[in-house]
Amino acid sequence: MDGHRVPRADRPLDLHRLQQFLAVAENAGFTSAAAQLHLTQQALSTAIRQLERQLGVTLFDRTGRRLRPTAAGEVLRDGARALLAAAATLAEQTYEAGTESPRPFVIGHTPAITAEEVYLLLASVRARLPTVSVTARQMFPDALVHALYDGQIDLALRRGVAMPAHLASAIIAYDPVRLAVARTHRLADRDIVRIDDLRTESVMVWAPPGHSFYTDFLLSTCRRAGFEPRFVVNRIQGTPPVTAVADNDCVAFVTAPAGPAVGGLVRVVELADPPLAPTQALWLPHTVSPVRDLLTVQQPTTDAAE
Template identity: 60%
Template sequence: MVVYRQPLDLRRLQQFLAVADAAGFTRAAQELHLSQQALSSSIARLEAEMGVALFDRTTRQVQLTKAGRALHDGAGVLLAAAEHLVRQARDAPAQSLRPFVIGHTPAVTPAEVHSLIEPVLAALPELPITVIQMYPGSFHQALLEGRIDAALRRGVAVPQDLAAATIAYTPARIAVRASHRLAARRSISVSDLRGERIIVWGPPGASFYTDFILSTCRRAGFEPTITVNRVQGTPPASAVLDNEGIAFVTDPPGPTMDHQAIVIDLAEPPLVPVQMLWLPNTVSAARDLLVTQSQGR
């Protein structure tokens, strides 16, 4: 027997989020321009429809119950997916297509991004694509707000309320200043970096790329000396321009940064993943192409 359940009211879900984030009905009602009584009645109706209590009202401050916390964890993504669907419906009759917007971290080079989107350019020639460099910490909110459609980063862990797939692996190389003692080498091994200062872009434990580099060096039999780059957001190879350090990069081998730095191949190079993040429960032909072309790679 099929049991009919009334679909979740998105307006009430939005009101629930407002109460939860404000930790009270008074402030939430003011933000929503509703009377406190109307807001309280709406939340009570939501609780009745779901068959669970969402707030513990026995304390001075309104607190989420276990059911409320579970709903809160997924509510933002669900509302964002609904807004995404509305945008798609509104854009459907338009003469010009809405751009597919990709955010990427500085660790994923523009050349890598272009290589990844080539199948999309070929399959969807009329679709405009916008590529934006962003810091990884801003991806989550940008996806929820619809400012980007996909995000590219170095990583493998899947965020709790986002969808993810590893769509490429790029060989790691190293960059050194043109005057560095290793600059004339065509290829080196990771073990040759023992005793060198390695420049990273985030502290251990806070950056997947840094942890990846540390793990690569440890597998080669040494504990690396690392320094966090004082300049953020510039091309990775730029980290060695004013020092004698080493930077792990994914640029092609040879001169770079106006010949001020040299990129050198690593023997048996470690492969650095490129992970794509997106909003679950959404549809995108361009995003699907990025995933399927990675499966055939």
């Protein structure tokens, strides 16, 4: 392809052709992609050639047995997912507006963000859009991005700060971290605990370091206090974070309010100079939503004790 050729601005990308390109990229070849799209291989190959001519770049390395995206193809592949998902969302919103049959606004959130915290974040939505229905759905972190692309959720909430490629994001709240312990734990009767009091404790987490921003955040918090924490991965996933220490001698960093929890089996204790855990919202770019706009305006620190 002519590397000096600039794509024509008056010929925007065809979404149907983008779907064809994405099928080829994800199947690493024309045979499976053509079968998936119910096209002949020749028709699909011609469509990809036409897309390459329009863009002025080669999208696939065709020298091996399997097609591999070029650097340009990787950029288009990653951007195509977000663009196609945004187009599907726009079509759905247009239908809902024309038929007066709106569906709920669906929020996916990781277990590190409690349902109560999601409710508190919705204060402005409840006040200004009282007729809008919202559904909160707990999901594991690895599933959030796929759920956004697939249209299962409209907004994702997680503990994180990194900006993912091809998604829009914003930090919308900071929550003070506290300590959860079983009622029989040696720290259960304390009014306040210092982080360096935990040097000899086993800290319950939901994923090992390197697999969870929240775990990495807690690791850095302990290291700043001058010690290397001993982590234990929770064997029961999907329940409220405070339950992680109900039947063991571990401690857990949580954002639940101070006081008794889990029917008195657990006590949440304040931390001295508590770290603030960020709540990050993720959504599809090129989409509009009044609910999301209210949620993603910078909000004050959320404190579940209020």
